[in-house]
Amino acid sequence: MIDRNHDLSISRQAKVLSLSRSSVYYRPRPVSAETLKLMRRLDELHLEHPFAGSRMLQQLLKAEGFDIGRRRVRSLMKRVGIEAIYRRPNTSKPAVGHKIYPYLLRDVEVLRPNQVWAIDISYIPMAKGFIYLVAIIDWYSRRVLSWRLSITMEADFCIEALEEALAKHGKPEIFNSDQGSQFTSIDFTDVLKREDIKISMDGKGAWRDNIFIERFWRTIKYEEVYLKAYANVPEARQSIGQYITFYNLKRPHSSLDWNTPDQAYCNHPQHINQAAA
Template structure:
């Protein structure tokens, strides 16, 4: 860091980096164990029933002895980035200024690798916190092409996953939900530059992105819920190891017991 000058004031350093000075003093507040526990319970319900909204999740929890009102469930869901009747967790309120695209997969025969990819984000729990996982999957072979983990729901980790996937191949169609990450011009322009057709799930259609919903259930039931990771480092290693297993070893009934890699890779 040859540019660093120890004599610069905090204000001068902030100005050079084009950031708000107050952000340099900010220390993130750790969530309470009660909040973490409640988010984990909501995650379990939502993973099993992705078409449940806040009202149904509230009823489901209350019937099982978990006392919580709908307003609190809505707050947790916002912080988790999930919304009912939407296959992904990707932010229930997309920006109205951002253009959405039609769903292109209805009635489409998907017969080969790289014909259709899907992308989505999900909530990944830890013992005392959580992370977010984004993945790109090939629809035909179920092969996970790329993935990223982050502790915040910001745009960069989505772009990094997409750029890494495009470094390996180019799909004809890219499918997602209508969340704010996927309607952002930063994301859609990346696809348009490659002449990729953009497809987005229909509003209120929980099964339009069913392939990646099944992936999330596999990841959570076969790894995350079993391991109860404590640190981001442990989550990254665990998810990396699981996706290697998922791609290369795990047989899929829909693939006649082949692994995704056997179908996707030449």
């Protein structure tokens, strides 16, 4: 983690750890072990029952012995960044004055790499505390093109992930996100406009609009995150990085004719021709 008394500057330490610089100046309030346990269990229940709202989640938690009110369930859902499939929480609402773009992918057939990219943020529990993971995925191949960790949900680490994906993989025709303030921010959308990329945003409550990245969250949490108890951010970064490398290079997908995302992305004829050009 960041050592504020180290000889290296905080900015340099953040760069080494691949953390956004603004997030390291944020000093989070301590979170009790009971609250962390509740947050993790809420996230697990959401993956098992994505249709469950705060009322149902409260009853499910009570059945497991948690003494919790609905207001606290709603508060923790907002903190974790989860919602029932029919409702978006405040974490996915744009800030006042931010422009909302239309959803461009309805009835669009995605046939090639770099036709559509998608981005999203997910909560990652640790042994003590939690962090957020942002990932950018190519819709055609399911390949993770870039990712970042942060201790806050500010836009900085999302912009860093976007800039990295563009630098390494070119650019998509369409870029899709939800209506979260990180993705509607002027700084974020200006990067897309600079590259002349069409901006697409999920409709309100339309959870299926970004279904491929939702599936990735389910996969990485069941196969990596929930099997570990990261002691700190560097450990989480290393372990998650190793899993994403495995996911891209070695994990076959039935929807890709049992190819890996890397094979589907790199071996597509159009992508090969574009790379050669």
